[in-house]
Amino acid sequence: xxxxxxxxIERPSALSFLGYVLGxxxxxxxxxxxxxxxxxxxxxxxxxxDFATRAFPPNLEPQVLAxxxxxxxxxxxxxxxxxxxxxxLSVPIALLAARGLIAGPAVNQIVRTILGFIRAVPDIAxxxxxxxxxxxxxxxGMLAIAVDTIGFCGRFFADDMEATDKGPAESLTxxxxxxxxxxxxxxxxxAMPAFVSTxxxxxxxxxxxxxxxxxxxxxxxxxxxxxGFDLFDYPTAMTVILMIxxxxxxxEHLSGWARTRIIGEQK
Numbered sequence: 255x256x257x258x259x260x261x262x263i264e265r266p267s268a269l270s271f272l273g274y275v276l277g278x279x280x281x282x283x284x285x286x287x288x289x290x291x292x293x294x295x296x297x298x299x300x301x302x303x304d305f306a307t308r309a310f311p312p313n314l315e316p317q318v319l320a321x322x323x324x325x326x327x328x329x330x331x332x333x334x335x336x337x338x339x340x341x342x343l344s345v346p347i348a349l350l351a352a353r354g355l356i357a358g359p360a361v362n363q364i365v366r367t368i369l370g371f372i373r374a375v376p377d378i379a380x381x382x383x384x385x386x387x388x389x390x391x392x393x394x395g396m397l398a399i400a401v402d403t404i405g406f407c408g409r410f411f412a413d414d415m416e417a418t419d420k421g422p423a424e425s426l427t428x429x430x431x432x433x434x435x436x437x438x439x440x441x442x443x444x445a446m447p448a449f450v451s452t453x454x455x456x457x458x459x460x461x462x463x464x465x466x467x468x469x470x471x472x473x474x475x476x477x478x479x480x481x482g483f484d485l486f487d488y489p490t491a492m493t494v495i496l497m498i499x500x501x502x503x504x505x506e507h508l509s510g511w512a513r514t515r516i517i518g519e520q521k
Contacts, residue, residue, distance in 0.1 A: 309492035318490060322478055326497055329464045329474035332395040337460040339396075340403025341453045347404060348411030349437060355415060356433045366412070372405030377463045381472035392473025399460045399467075407456050414448035415441050454509045461505045465498045 266274065350357045351365040380401050384394035415437075422440040431439070442449075468476025475494055482491030 305488060309488035311489065312493040312496060313487070313489035314493065318493065322475065322490075322494060322497060325468075325475040325478050326501060328392055329468075329476075330461070330501070332392050332399060332467065332472075332474055333457070333460040333464040336396040336399025336464070337403050337453075337457045340400040340460075341407055341456060343400070344404050344407035344411050345442075345449075347408045348415065351408060351412035352415040353412075355437055355441065366409070369405050369408045369412075372401060373409065377402040378466060378470060381467045381470050385471050390471040390473075395464060395467040395472035395474055398472060399464060402463065403456045403460060406459065407452055410452045411445070411449060414445040414452065417448075418444040451513055454513045458502075458506055458509050462502055465502070 347365060347369070349355055350361055351369060353359065353362050357365075377398055381395055381398035384397040388394050388397065418441055422444065423436050426436045426440055464474050466474075466476045466479075468474040468478070469480050471477070475498065479491055479494045479498075482488065482494060
């Protein structure tokens with residue numbers, strides 16, 4: 255007797271069907287709120303082609319490249335300084351956020367809420383805050399990157415320490431070691447590979463973020479991109495876009511290589 259092949263798609267229950275309908279309603283509501291328009295989609299390719307025609311070839315004049323090179327160097331300085339400061343400050347903050355280490359549940363929750371607030375605010379908004387606080391320039395951008403990195407690394411560092419093997423820490427605790435000694439000798443060394451991986455991801459994120467902070471006056475090459483579009487100097491704007499793409503891709507490859515190399519050695 256031949257068995258019937260199972261149905262490829264199971265018939266949804268009434269509740270599941272209502273869930274799918276609700277999901278579609280929310281999707282179309284969001285599309286309407288986002289101003290989705292088929293007319294604009296159809297007219298966009300000719301406009302993009304016009305932009306590409308006016309932007310190519312990129313502006314490769316020596317004086318322009320010299321100016322942009324210095325702005326790109328400034329962008330990398332903002333990213334490196336902000337990321338390093340943020341990663342360093344994230345470690346003690348993560349110790350307070352990690353449950354069961356050196357602080358009680360109330361402190362853990364307060365610190366995690368603060369980290370959540372930091373992550374909820376976009377990095378460009380932090381740049382605006384620091385432009386108001388310290389003035390225009392790369393220092394505001396560096397502070398924005400540092401704060402954004404603290405929000406990113408602080409949460410993940412805490413989770414990494416919570417996920418470590420508890421055996422070595424319990425052994426040290428049984429000998430009468432203090433909490434801070436247990437953390438320094440057992441928890442942090444065990445979480446170090448994850449720290450390195452998260453820190454490198456934070457550096458990649460900082461490089462990408464620092465390229466646009468200049469749009470709000472926080473230093474870096476972003477200001478050149480804004481000026482290029484404001485003045486309809488599309489060849490120079492395209493040069494900036496290509497420089498950003500090359501640098502970000504190169505940093506991502508370098509970070510990936512370093513992550514594989516360092517974590518492999520630690521294992």
